[in-house]
Amino acid sequence: MAERAKVVVVGGGPGGYEAALVAAQLGADVTVVDADGLGGAAVLTDVVPSKTLIATAEVMTLVGESAELGVRFPGSAGGERDAHGAVAVDLGVVNRRVKALAQAQSDDIHRRLESEGVRIVRGRGRLDGPHRVVVDGVDGTPGTTAFDAEAVLVAVGAHPRELPDARPDGERILTWKQLYDLDHLPERLVVVGSGVTGAEFASAYDALGADVVLVSSRDRVLPGEDPDAAEVIEAVFRRRGMEVLSRSRAQAVKRTGDGVVVTLADGRTVEGSHCLVAVGSIPNTGGMGLGGAGVTLSDSGHVQVDRVSRTTSRGVYAAGDCTGVLALASVAAMQGRIAMWHSLGDAVAPLDLRTVSANVFTAPEIATVGWNAAQIEAGEVRARTVKLPLATNARAKMQGIHDGFVKLFCGARSQEILGGVVVAPRASELIFPVTLAVEHRLTVDDVAQAFTVYPSLSGSIAEAARRLHASD
CATH class of the missing domain: 3.50.50.60 (FAD/NAD(P)-binding domain)
Known part of the structure; x- marks a missing residue:
């Protein structure tokens, strides 16, 4: 043998x-x-824990935006944000789970x-x-x-990665590995870093009920993502009450008793009860x-x-x-x-x-696959683009979804689906048919002619493909 x-x-x-x-x-x-x-x-410390935490945040987001669907809570006066005071999160229980x-x-x-x-x-x-x-x-x-x-x-x-003047102590100054030891919701969480990790935790803790400040050194949050998608997420963050500090580089984070002070490069300071440092790895x-x-x-x-x-x-x-x-x-x-x-x-x-699908677990989520807008604008590939807002989708209207879109890219001549972006609740699930199209080099007509359920959010993917059909 x-x-x-x-x-x-x-x-x-x-x-x-x-x-x-x-x-x-x-x-x-x-x-x-x-x-x-x-x-x-x-x-143990990243994907599974963070997405488990985000699962609770998703429920809080649904509850917080349920008033327009006719949901009322005992003792409420019927206002739009009644749910935020009627429902609370026990972070100790969440983190033990x-x-x-x-x-x-x-x-x-x-x-x-x-x-x-x-x-x-x-x-x-x-x-x-x-x-x-x-x-x-x-x-x-x-x-x-x-x-x-x-x-x-x-x-x-x-x-x-740690900043030289922002050493984590596991209590008030934290890395994403240390967040799960918290027993109580931070009163005011300052998140340093607006990449995927920072944006996801900022979104989650905002939904859980914390006052969140997101410190971004760039012009916009999620600088590595599709610009239209990042614009939607930043607008949602601000609308929900999050403070977003753009073009603001954190210089140092110091503990001050029961809180922290974040010093920015221009001399401004931001105070909070806790600070999450999410500046890469x-x-x-x-x-x-x-x-x-x-x-x-x-x-x-x-x-x-x-x-x-x-x-x-x-x-x-x-x-x-x-x-x-x-x-x-x-x-x-x-x-x-x-x-x-x-x-x-x-x-x-x-x-x-080119066939890898990725997702940012904010609320709403951003899912992407294939060629992206930056590559197309740089001339790396010739492509046509269509963006279809979810606000026109019947199922989205029924569920009270106002933010998000489906964007598809197809070859200018081949009509093959080259890539796509979905911004929506559970975009991580909706991106799969686009991934299949990219993987198997399907054309816009292949996707457009497939049946979709009515009403469904996935119907917008087929509709976007139909709009990319070229008679020539």
């Missing part, structure tokens, strides 16, 4: 555990080295890996050359062990011996990989946030799978970021 190929995966996040499952399926001897808990940050669900998901991953015959080693892994992983014990786990492997996957993730690649193993890192510390997850060292692959390719759990998982398919000789297609 041929000897089984040995694979060692360093890191148990989506890139790591999905790679381990593929390698086990292909008959390899698989070891996963993990220091922080299976599922990684995505499951958040952490319990995250741990349950991590436990499920652990059981799945064990059931597939994957060896799980608790410890911190580092490379001793390209084909050897040394594991140092953590949390009192004694000793050091080593594993030889034909293929090594580095999937160690990233951690929150740093890859966890330090001290791993990657350079000695022949693995090239970028200036930012990210592992450089190609489209099949190979590093510059033969037999060493990398996946996830430590590569800086695209910080999404779905991309990390695909990078990990591709690495194993490639290293173990299975059929593989290189990673294609």
